[in-house]
Amino acid sequence: xxxxxxxxxxxxxxxxxxxxxxxxxxxxxPDGGPGRPDxxxxxLQSVEADIHDERSVAKxxxxxxxxxNAVSLYCERGPETFYSVHxxxxxxLAAQAHRAGVERLxxxxxxxxxxxxxxxxxxxxxxGEQAVRAEFADACLVRPAVMxxxxxxxxxxxxxxxxxxxxxxxxxxxxxxxxxxYVDDVAEAVAWIMERAERRPAVFELGGPTVYSYEQLLGxxxxxxxxxxxxxxxxFAVWDALAWASEFLPGLxxxxxxxxxxxxxxxxxxxxxxxxxxxxxxxxxxxxxxxMLSGSG
Numbered sequence: 001x002x003x004x005x006x007x008x009x010x011x012x013x014x015x016x017x018x019x020x021x022x023x024x025x026x027x028x029x030p031d032g033g034p035g036r037p038d039x040x041x042x043x044l045q046s047v048e049a050d051i052h053d054e055r056s057v058a059k060x061x062x063x064x065x066x067x068x069n070a071v072s073l074y075c076e077r078g079p080e081t082f083y084s085v086h087x088x089x090x091x092x093l094a095a096q097a098h099r100a101g102v103e104r105l106x107x108x109x110x111x112x113x114x115x116x117x118x119x120x121x122x123x124x125x126x127x128g129e130q131a132v133r134a135e136f137a138d139a140c141l142v143r144p145a146v147m148x149x150x151x152x153x154x155x156x157x158x159x160x161x162x163x164x165x166x167x168x169x170x171x172x173x174x175x176x177x178x179x180x181x182y183v184d185d186v187a188e189a190v191a192w193i194m195e196r197a198e199r200r201p202a203v204f205e206l207g208g209p210t211v212y213s214y215e216q217l218l219g220x221x222x223x224x225x226x227x228x229x230x231x232x233x234x235x236f237a238v239w240d241a242l243a244w245a246s247e248f249l250p251g252l253x254x255x256x257x258x259x260x261x262x263x264x265x266x267x268x269x270x271x272x273x274x275x276x277x278x279x280x281x282x283x284x285x286x287x288x289x290x291x292m293l294s295g296s297g
Contacts (some may be wrong), residue, residue: 174215
């Protein structure tokens with residue numbers, strides 16, 4: 001399991017354990033990390049490995065049945081770029097997995113991944129999928145929509161801002177369509193994919209049960225939290241300028257990639273396999289958000 005200490009990865013680890021898999025978490029810092037499950041579990045092993053380093057990746061794959069790559073990057077910093085993480089490292093892991101005789105590889109990507117996209121983030125996701133399939137032809141691609149859950153960077157951030165701002169600035173006119181998905185539903189899907197008898201390549205697009213416009217989503221969250229903010233449209237050109245300024249003013253938590261993504265619908269395709277093919281009924285935002293508000297997770 002690469003990326004096993006992250007927001008999604010830590011949950012994939014837990015669901016794999018629930019499905020009676022033994023799990024090896026490969027990370028640069030195996031003695032620590034957020035979201036790590038019970039370190040005393042005898043079916044859980046942590047090893048040191050850097051996905052950017054071929055030798056350590058190869059060592060981590062010795063004797064492994066299947067691999068999940070949930071390593072992701074949302075903000076480029078120095079040598080950590082979308083290309084280095086989503087293309088080069090994904091290709092490296094897939095090549096080493098094939099060489100090690102690994103039977104199953106699950107590559108976590110994202111809805112809308114497209115090697116021809118003008119968005120650098122989406123383009124690198126698409127190129128990463130192609131790179132993985134070139135090295136490991138039977139790799140399974142999992143494309144989740146924007147994920148939510150306790151301690152997320154999505155709903156929690158929106159709720160915090162809604163509570164602080166009586167007038168809430170929207171991205172554009174709030175018409176971008178989103179299909180938020182519960183992170184534990186995605187993790188359960190990955191566990192089921194690892195259990196499936198089929199060895200053929202597949203693509204699963206995983207979206208939640210409801211498609212919202214951005215404005216509708218803000219309204220739903222505000223309603224659940226008992227808030228009534230005034231939502232005002234702000235042109236994307238303004239957001240682009242703010243994102244550009246944030247590169248010089250580190251206190252502004254906004255990137256140009258985020259602005260790009262908020263202009264693109266992220267909705268699962270009816271032509272792609274999804275939760276239904278895995279026998280999973282995804283949870284709604286309303287159900288999980290009430291748990292988050294009550295602190296029950």
